[in-house]
Amino acid sequence: MMVAESDILNASILIVDDQAVNVSLLERLLREAGFACVASTMNPHEVCALHRKNRYDLILLDLRMPGMDGFQVMEGLKTDDADGDLSVLVITAEPGHKPRALQAGAKDFISKPFDLVEVKTRIHNMLEVRLLYKKLENDNKMLKRLDRMKSEFVSTVSHELRTPLTSIRDSLEVLASGVAGSLPDKARSFIEIAQNNCERLIRLINDILDIEKIESEQMSFALRPLDLMELIDQTVKADEGFAAQHNVRLQLVAAQPGAKVHADPDRLAQVMTNLISNACKFSPPGSTVDIAVTREGGRLKVAVADYGPGISDEFLARIFQRFSRADSSDARQKGGTGLGLSISKAIVERLGGEIGFTTEKGKGTTFYFFLPECSEPAATASDASLARPR
Numbered sequence: 001m002m003v004a005e006s007d008i009l010n011a012s013i014l015i016v017d018d019q020a021v022n023v024s025l026l027e028r029l030l031r032e033a034g035f036a037c038v039a040s041t042m043n044p045h046e047v048c049a050l051h052r053k054n055r056y057d058l059i060l061l062d063l064r065m066p067g068m069d070g071f072q073v074m075e076g077l078k079t080d081d082a083d084g085d086l087s088v089l090v091i092t093a094e095p096g097h098k099p100r101a102l103q104a105g106a107k108d109f110i111s112k113p114f115d116l117v118e119v120k121t122r123i124h125n126m127l128e129v130r131l132l133y134k135k136l137e138n139d140n141k142m143l144k145r146l147d148r149m150k151s152e153f154v155s156t157v158s159h160e161l162r163t164p165l166t167s168i169r170d171s172l173e174v175l176a177s178g179v180a181g182s183l184p185d186k187a188r189s190f191i192e193i194a195q196n197n198c199e200r201l202i203r204l205i206n207d208i209l210d211i212e213k214i215e216s217e218q219m220s221f222a223l224r225p226l227d228l229m230e231l232i233d234q235t236v237k238a239d240e241g242f243a244a245q246h247n248v249r250l251q252l253v254a255a256q257p258g259a260k261v262h263a264d265p266d267r268l269a270q271v272m273t274n275l276i277s278n279a280c281k282f283s284p285p286g287s288t289v290d291i292a293v294t295r296e297g298g299r300l301k302v303a304v305a306d307y308g309p310g311i312s313d314e315f316l317a318r319i320f321q322r323f324s325r326a327d328s329s330d331a332r333q334k335g336g337t338g339l340g341l342s343i344s345k346a347i348v349e350r351l352g353g354e355i356g357f358t359t360e361k362g363k364g365t366t367f368y369f370f371l372p373e374c375s376e377p378a379a380t381a382s383d384a385s386l387a388r389p390r
């Protein structure tokens with residue numbers, strides 16, 4: 001990033017000195033160096049008001065002035081300076097004042113009697129740094145604004161897409177059910193393809209909306225004490241059909257009856273469903289996916305283990321990133337978008353927990369998450385509308 005020389009020369013400078021000869025010397029020097037916006041005052045009492053009005057890029061401040069010295073001026077300037085970007089260069093003949101001035105908030109100093117090259121160089125450098133900061137700040141603001149616009153755009157488009165898609169899904173369901181008249185087998189198989197793809201699109205849109213909500217910290221959580229085993233039983237039941245499609249059996253190998261967690265049942269089911277669906281997608285046909293709930297180090301641990309291919313070393317570091325899949329052909333073969341784990345991680349962390357995995361090539365993968373145990377009595381989880389596997 002660069003600052004144009006013309007911007008430096010157009011920066012606004014205020015000279016504060018009680019002696020007319022110093023003021024005119026500095027003014028002349030700055031004009032000769034090409035600076036175009038140089039103002040001055042010999043009255044230290046009006047510096048704060050002037051700065052409030054003009055927001056100078058640089059104030060050249062004499063320290064020794066009668067009535068109000070440079071240190072007092074700086075105190076006044078600092079109380080006005082909410083952003084902490086005050087740019088003061090002190091002018092002093094006393095070497096002992098330099099550290100005190102820096103402590104008081106000056107950015108640099110020039111010594112009297114003036115060494116013209118020193119004065120010009122210090123002013124130039126200081127303005128360059130100052131303008132760079134300003135530019136950085138502006139760019140940052142602009143990027144944040146663009147990022148917000150992007151998020152709003154993605155959310156709006158996703159919302160707008162969801163409504164017609166849901167209507168398409170409903171219509172396809174009606175067609176498939178035969179209510180609108182019986183369909184030839186060929187037509188029915190096309191309807192089924194359309195239904196599957198429609199579901200896939202709706203899931204993707206819901207995931208994108210979830211990601212946006214997580215990013216903007218607007219994902220809502222209806223937290224309450226929950227019976228963990230009840231929720232897990234329900235999710236396992238709901239996911240059995242999906243497992244069967246992959247010729248996989250879900251089995252609960254360890255339970256903690258009565259264990260309670262403080263969580264949002266829908267969100268927790270979303271995590272479970274993603275871990276179970278991943279395990280099923282990557283399981284060899286005929287194998288099992290083992291779900292275990294244990295206590296470890298005072299926390300509850302839920303583990304979902306498969307006997308699949310494991311996760312390659314190159315992919316380990318990226319697994320929780322958005323849209324990351326070990327193999328892009330997975331998307332077509334296994335119907336995923338690579339958002340599930342990133343959403344699961346955010347949910348588990350929001351619930352005060354931690355998510356992780358262990359994997360061994362050719363042997364299988366275990367995804368697990370820890371949650372703090374809750375001692376309040378649990379409400380029933382049965383009213384949770386559970387997420388569907390994909």
Ligand SMILES: Nc1ncnc2c1ncn2[C@@H]1O[C@H](COP(=O)(O)OP(=O)(O)OP(=O)(O)O)[C@@H](O)[C@H]1O
Pocket residue numbers: 207274278279282306308309310311319324325326327330335336337338339340341342365390
């Ligand atoms: N149990 C597993 N065994 C092997 N690889 C896995 C396993 N779980 C996840 N992965 C890898 O991590 C990737 C990301 O998983 P993630 O759940 O985030 O996305 P996805 O399942 O592809 O899509 P979706 O957004 O529908 O969940 C998967 O595509 C896969 O490459």
Ligand SMILES: [Mg+2]
Pocket residue numbers: 274275277278336340341
């Ligand atoms: Mg997934």
